[in-house]
Amino acid sequence: MIDLRQRLADSLNKQLDLYGDGISSGHMEMLVDSLLSLPGIAIVELPDGSDVGQGWTQFKNVVVGPGGDIRDEGSAYPPVQHNAATARSHAAALLAAANKAEQSDA
Numbered sequence: 001m002i003d004l005r006q007r008l009a010d011s012l013n014k015q016l017d018l019y020g021d022g023i024s025s026g027h028m029e030m031l032v033d034s035l036l037s038l039p040g041i042a043i044v045e046l047p048d049g050s051d052v053g054q055g056w057t058q059f060k061n062v063v064v065g066p067g068g069d070i071r072d073e074g075s076a077y078p079p080v081q082h083n084a085a086t087a088r089s090h091a092a093a094l095l096a097a098a099n100k101a102e103q104s105d106a
Helices: 004-016 025-036 084-105
Strands: 062-064 070-072 080-082
Touching: 004 025, 080 084
Parallel strands: none
Antiparallel strands: 062 070, 070 080
16 A cells, blocks of 8 residues: 555646656655645545445444434444534544644653
8 A cells, every 4th residue: 555645746746747747756755745744734544444334443433324424333322423524523623632642742
């Protein structure tokens, strides 16, 4: 599997290569480093749930219900439900907390 940095570089190179002669790897590394270091922005690779049907088992049992609701069936009873917007907000809050925890450990 290609790592996230390489996937970003490949995608950006395809989008930004206006003349078809490629962008130097040094410039691409600087661009990817700049994107990954933006304060308040997280670029993450999403887990693939296709191998487990509708769910993602890496974090309890997160599933998409028939109506498009997102349920975390492993953290509480009854399951915590989100719509897409609140799920993104919840995920962003968890990422921000993880970032702060890592910074305080340094």
